[in-house]
Amino acid sequence: MSQVTPRKLLGLGAMLGVGIVLGLLPSGPFPTQLTFGEQHIFVPRVLTILLTFLPFAIGAYVARNQFLPIAVSFSLAVWIFGQYVLYQIALPAGQADILKIAIGNIPSLFVFLVAAVIGTAVGEWQYKRGLENVASAT
Numbered sequence: 001m002s003q004v005t006p007r008k009l010l011g012l013g014a015m016l017g018v019g020i021v022l023g024l025l026p027s028g029p030f031p032t033q034l035t036f037g038e039q040h041i042f043v044p045r046v047l048t049i050l051l052t053f054l055p056f057a058i059g060a061y062v063a064r065n066q067f068l069p070i071a072v073s074f075s076l077a078v079w080i081f082g083q084y085v086l087y088q089i090a091l092p093a094g095q096a097d098i099l100k101i102a103i104g105n106i107p108s109l110f111v112f113l114v115a116a117v118i119g120t121a122v123g124e125w126q127y128k129r130g131l132e133n134v135a136s137a138t
Helices: 006-023 046-063 068-090 098-104 106-137
Strands: 032-036 039-043
Touching (some): 006 046, 006 068, 039 098, 039 106, 046 068, 068 106
16 A cells, blocks of 8 residues: 655645636536436536546646545545535435435546546656656756
8 A cells, every 4th residue: 555645645735726726717507417217417517527637637746656546535535525415405305315316426426536547647647758858858
């Protein structure tokens, strides 16, 4: 198991900072909602996917290497927290069914995990590419 280094914590901080700043941008239209019987499935927008990818890429670039476990753990934790918040919102209305809430948000979990993996890979690749350019210049 990889140990959390100060560089990885700095990468996590950079990822959170960029994510918060990007979260302040105007969000545009609501996500697409598909209905299957009584089940609602929410499909994230392309802008949401890109704005999710970018913080992970920057975090991985700052952390330099082995940022994937942190990115995936963070993604899962945020998604689980989101499901809890949605459950708490539905509770007073009498519509609190954690299974339906989770099923309705499976596309967002998938998108969040894919963005974390690809963003981390791109960020680490950019860092290694920069190292190769510096090494070849000398």
